[in-house]
Amino acid sequence: MLRAALLLLLVLFGPLAARAEDAPANPGWSLLSGSYDDLRHGVEELATSGAPNVATALDALMAGQLVVDGDSHLFIQADDGSLVDAITGAPVGGDAVDADTLRPIRVNNAVRRAIEAALGNLRLFSTDPAIRRAAADAVFKARDAAALPALDRAIAQEKDSSIRTALQQARAAAILAGNAPEADRLAAVATIAARGDIDARSVLASLGDQPATVATAAATALTSLDRIAQLWGVLQSVYYGVSLGSVLLLAAAGLAITFGVMGVINMAHGEMVMLGAYTTYVVQQFFRDHAPALFGLSLPIAVPLAFIVAGAVGIAIERGLIRFLYGRPLETLLATWGLSLILQQFVRTIFGPSNREVGTPDWMSGAFQLGGLTITWNRLIIILFAIVVLAALMAVLRFTALGLQMRAVTQNRRMAASMGIRTPWIDALTFGLGSGVAGIAGVALSQIDNVSPNLGQGYIIDSFMVVVFGGVGNLWGTVLGALTLGVVNKFLEPIAGAVLGKIAVLVLLILFIQRRPRGMFPLRGRAVES
């Protein structure tokens, strides 16, 4: 409250005080003038003055860190309150300044634009190419005809061709802002259109008041840019769809084993996923408590642990419950649903009903641009992870003794048994494998979804849909099913909204199952009938 009142006072009387003393202490630094207009001119003058430390001071002004004391000395105040003399760059002790008289210099949008342009001009001649490049972009966005002389000089002495291109684009933007002849303007439009990004688009979109030929050229360029943007938009949707598909695939891959291969309806499958997510949570807690520096390793360690935890629970379920219900799919469905309630409540009792915080390691955070696509690391890693899990699963089924016996048992149980395969043991291991894969999925899902006892519930219907849609007993079908559902969902979302999109997908699926009751890749033959 007190601070607010002080600030108000400063705003009201500060400019007067500053003007009275003017600035003999700060030659050339006319940043203390009363109006924002004067301040803007001050910034422009300062930028061309060639004085040292100007860039730093302007940065500080932009960030609201440039302060002035009662004697009109300018300082830069860091976040921790320490002061630096704005003109000399020397640190200033806390005692040298009366902290109570310090006030920030306030800026408005016009001043901000001036600062941006000024900073841009200053940095065009930096020795660091990265700064020069950034400066070129800043000038481009500023669209200031006043920057032309500086740009021309910069272009003349620039060696790096890509930076020169950026400079030329900035120059084109500046030309369009001034009163250059029409031919130059048309050339400028072409240069900007060639740049083609979102900033170029906004420059082009602002050219309605230009001479007719220029405006038309801009409009044409804009249309083609929009078309390209649309294409990127479609690609982005596809990427989101693939990303969702990979999540669905992870959730459904285990189900493709237990339901698809074994024919067991496990309604507690979602809870296996949930157990995997909670395993991740426990592992992360351990790292937080004992080895925070190694936090980045928590996920790689959680993956095998989640597999073991969910797999062990799966084997226990198969031995303790499901084996009594083989050949009675509807009863299996009900019993495993009951089990899912128990597991959920169990987790709720131990960990509480609220969401648990699962962190994202540094190597999974952030995003990068790929052409017009924004790609977040965590999604990308989940996609790659899904591919790895799937490949591993297929390898297990195809190349290991366990996989061979599994396929033998599912194809002809009695024959397999009479050849000495311990079918009950294989049943348990198969179910354990499917559950373990669900647990692994839980590790991935903990990165993008709330880790709560209800986590699994949200995926069970989707997972079944994926498996049924893809065709039971066919992992490739599951892959295609997951990707199709993911992509269709993401394309429907912008049209119908997230909820309606999901409803539409469910309805489409229901309709699809009517037409192809056995999915996209049905198994054929007499064996299926029985």
Added chain:
Amino acid sequence: MTEDTASLLYLDGICVSFDGFKALNNLSLLLAPGEMRAVIGPNGAGKTTMMDVITGKTRPDEGRAIFGEATDLTKLDEPSIAALGIGRKFQKPTVFEPHTVRDNLLLALASDRRARFTMFARETSEEADRIAEILTTIRLVEQSARRAGDLSHGQKQWLEIGMLIAQDPALLLVDEPVAGMTDAETEQTAELLREINRTRAVVVVEHDMDFVRALGVKVTVLHEGSVLSEGSLDHVSNDPRVIEVYLGR
């Protein structure tokens, strides 16, 4: 073709394949009205698939199955084919286990099959008479009030045959009717089939050669999905190709 008009069932170049495996390969077969035919062949010869095609359970990739004048069975589904008058008895006796013997026959009796009829249908005296008649034919009068599920294996086979009679079909397809029966039951079954054959055509699929001999009818030998040989049992059992693939082991 003049045979068309004289035939009850004419299978014409039927092909069925499951994932590349040809279950039926250009199978052709002609059945005269009122005929009884035995179909034999080793495992996987396509006997059951042939039945599936005739009754509409499996749709062939190629070929026609003409029933009567000009009805192509391959275009119809199971209930329509049943309504045309083709009855089928499965290899494993399939009766409605929770229902009584009597109710099993009642459900099989030829009448309106639509839900709106059966919801309000009451048993007529004609139906009662017909059921009593069939119960006598299949020797299950005593068992009429018992749950079908409680019958012996042989009794279930007879009940199923009784249900076929109740359906009053023009053509009966019978899949291995005497599998698992005692000798006495087998003999009685042969007699039963001959009796049925007096009024309608019958196709019997069977492994039991004694039973086929007892029927004393024309025999068709299937092998790898097509007809290998056809004629009297003596004729086919002397056919060198038949001996090679089936009998000569």
Added chain:
Amino acid sequence: MTRGATRVAYALIIGIAVLIAGLNLALPETSALHPSTFVMSLTGKYLSYAILALSVDLVWGFAGILSLGHAAFFALGGYAMGMYLMRQIGGRGVYGNAVLPDFMVFLNYKSLPWYWHGFDMGGFAILMAILVPGLIALIFGWLTFRSRVSGVYLSIITQALTYALLLAFFRNDMGFGGNNGLTDFKDMFGLKLQSDAVRAGLLVATAIILCLQLALAQFVVRSRFGKVLIAVRDTESRTRFLGYRPESYKLVVWVLSAMMAGIGGALYVPQVGIINPGEFAPGNSIEAVIWVAVGGRGTLIGPIIGAVIVNLGKTWFTAILPEYWLYALGALFVLVTIFLPNGILGLLRARRSGKAEARAVAP
């Protein structure tokens, strides 16, 4: 089920309802025998659930269709009744709008959506409580049974159906009150909904309608239609070769069952005073299935017993040990499917026939 047992069931259901309603109205509140309004509404709620259980049993017990979405039909019937009760509030809502329910005023609706018209009439609402579930069941069933989707596949897509409806009804712009659903009811047929007399009337009406539905279900399963249906349940392909069309039999019983469930929902809503999208949750449908399993699938009276017993248990647990209710319910699912496949009635029947056999063997 013997006819004697059925008569006992009718007498018990109506007797208990009339007894509770009568005691509530006749005795002063101070009396120890006075059942509270809460108990009365609770009983009415159980009987509404019993209607749902009966309808689930009709399709699961007699046609082999394990519906994991029957609560959707129940909820649709409930919403139809809820819409009527909302319209009955009239100008007494918080915003005092005589036509628009409060939530519509709140969401800036300018006029009543077209599908809300007619719901100011009780008869129309009751009709819709039957027709809307019936229509949705008809469309869904026609598509599904025709393409021979059966077994667990069918179960899973019934679950998808109720899940889709759940998502839809959560949306505010569906015009059904979104998340909060419909509540704050005041009157029914011009009478105060909160009054004991109306509550008593609702309870007795629920009991009578339950008995009527039981009688209807019995007529259906005992008819030749019912016999075909049981045949379809056990050996569907055999019925096809006999010339029956299982899909149309399933469709008829499916639609009938959905309508029965809708009526149950319509009776449920005025007695609990609220209907919200939560009623569409897949878990509710599966819970209804376990009532049937507990009581005895395919017995008609069993599901009624199961619905009452399980819900008594739920009321008791959530009052005394709320933490443990889900454990108990989960264990119930597991134990019943493994040890009690024919439910309580099946157990009783087996014991009775066991005794009968023992008697027959004894000299």
